[in-house]
Amino acid sequence: MSTPSPVTTLTGLTAAELPxxxxxxxxxxxxxxxxxxxAADLDAVMGHLAFGVAHTDHMARARWTPEGGWHDRRTEAxxxxxxxxxxxxxHYGQEIFEGLKAYRHADGxxxxxxxxxxxARFNASGRRLAMPELPEEDFVASLAALVxxxxxxxxxxxxxxxxxxxxxxxxxxxxxxxxxxxxxYLVIASPVxxxxxxxxxxxxxxVAQDYHRVGPGGMGAAKTGGNYAASLLPQHEAYDKGFExxxxxxxxxxxxxxxxxxxNVFVVDADGTVRTPALSGTILEGGTRxxxxxxxxxxxxxxxxxxxxxxxxxxxxxxxxxxxxFACGTAAVxxxxxxxxxxxxxxxxxxxxxxxxxTELYTALTDIHYGRREDPHDWMYRLV
Ligand SMILES: *Cc1c(COP(=O)(O)O)cnc(C)c1O
Numbered sequence: 001m002s003t004p005s006p007v008t009t010l011t012g013l014t015a016a017e018l019p020x021x022x023x024x025x026x027x028x029x030x031x032x033x034x035x036x037x038x039a040a041d042l043d044a045v046m047g048h049l050a051f052g053v054a055h056t057d058h059m060a061r062a063r064w065t066p067e068g069g070w071h072d073r074r075t076e077a078x079x080x081x082x083x084x085x086x087x088x089x090x091h092y093g094q095e096i097f098e099g100l101k102a103y104r105h106a107d108g109x110x111x112x113x114x115x116x117x118x119x120a121r122f123n124a125s126g127r128r129l130a131m132p133e134l135p136e137e138d139f140v141a142s143l144a145a146l147v148x149x150x151x152x153x154x155x156x157x158x159x160x161x162x163x164x165x166x167x168x169x170x171x172x173x174x175x176x177x178x179x180x181x182x183x184x185y186l187v188i189a190s191p192v193x194x195x196x197x198x199x200x201x202x203x204x205x206x207v208a209q210d211y212h213r214v215g216p217g218g219m220g221a222a223k224t225g226g227n228y229a230a231s232l233l234p235q236h237e238a239y240d241k242g243f244e245x246x247x248x249x250x251x252x253x254x255x256x257x258x259x260x261x262x263x264n265v266f267v268v269d270a271d272g273t274v275r276t277p278a279l280s281g282t283i284l285e286g287g288t289r290x291x292x293x294x295x296x297x298x299x300x301x302x303x304x305x306x307x308x309x310x311x312x313x314x315x316x317x318x319x320x321x322x323x324x325x326f327a328c329g330t331a332a333v334x335x336x337x338x339x340x341x342x343x344x345x346x347x348x349x350x351x352x353x354x355x356x357x358x359t360e361l362y363t364a365l366t367d368i369h370y371g372r373r374e375d376p377h378d379w380m381y382r383l384v
Contacts (some may be wrong), residue, residue: 052163056188134185163331266328270320
C-alpha cells in the first residue's frame, strides 16, 4: 500500500542563526498588566508548582487575515478571550499548538531548547491543517517578549521551568466548511515543577489494540488538538485499569508501536542498540526524540529508526534481549516504562526500574537544559 504522508525531518533555525531575544522581543510590544499577581500570590504559586494550573501575568498574541497577513502583534495582560459562538475552531477543530520550556540557569539567565525546531514544526502542523505560516523569527520573538514580561514567573528550583504554550486557532465566525479567513496566534505560560514528584519513576503503559489515534494520510505528524481528543477515551480506559499512559499501534496492521498520546517511544536492546519507530507520517516528530537520536549518534551508539513489532518486542522483553523501554517529550523529558500490558499480555520491563541508558539520557538532556553541560549543537537559546 502507498504511503500518502510525506515524512519530514524538521530542523528550523539554530540558536546561532536567530537574532538575539532583545532584538526580537520588541516585535510583540508590551502593554503591562495593570493588576499583576501580588508577591504573596506569586509565592503561593511557586510553593506548589503543578502542571498547567497557574498562568503568568501576560500573553503574547497576533492576528491573521488574508488582507493584512500577520498583524497586531502584542504582549498584554493574560485574560479571557472573546470569541463568536460561530468561530470555526469550535466546530471544525482547526487548531495547532506547541510546547516548550524556559529554564532558569544558575546565573539567573533564562534559556529555551531549540525554539527554531518548534517554530518549524508549528508551520509544518499549520500546513497540514491549511493554516497560515508564522515566520520562525516571529514565533521566537513571541516567546522572547512573553518571558521578558514574565521573568519573575520562571522558577529557579531544581527541575522546575516555565512551560510555554504557543497555539493558533481559526477565529473566523463562519459555519461553512473551508479553511478560515481569520486566525489568532497566542502564547501563554505556566510555571511547572519537576515532572516526577517522587523521583525518576517508571510508569505502566497500556497498549491500545481497539483504538487508534491517527491513520495514514491523517494528522498524526501535526501537533493538533484533534489527535489529543482521539486519545482521551483510550487514556481514560487505561487509567481505570491502573495504567498511566497509552501506547498506540499503527492503524493499518495493528502490529507495530507508534507512540503514546503525547510522547515518542524508544527501546534499548541488551547489546546497547537503541531503536525508535521511524517517522512514517503517523508519528509526531518530537524535539526530545530528535535530540536523543543526536546525543546517541554523538557517542557512536548504534541507533535505528524502524518499525518496532509488538509481538517481537514482547518476546525480546521476556528473553532479555530488550533491556529498557522509555518515552520522551518536553513535559517529562524522559519517562522510563516499567510495565507494558494489553489484551492478553502483561510484561515487566527491566524489573520495573529505570535502566542505565534511560537514566544517562535524562541526565544529559536536563544538564543541557539547565546549562550544567556543554551544548555542542547550539540547542539552547537565551531568552532573558
Ligand atoms: C508534543 C508531542 C510529542 C513530543 O514532542 P516534543 O517536541 O519532544 O515535546 C510526541 N508525540 C506527540 C503526539 C506530541 O504531541
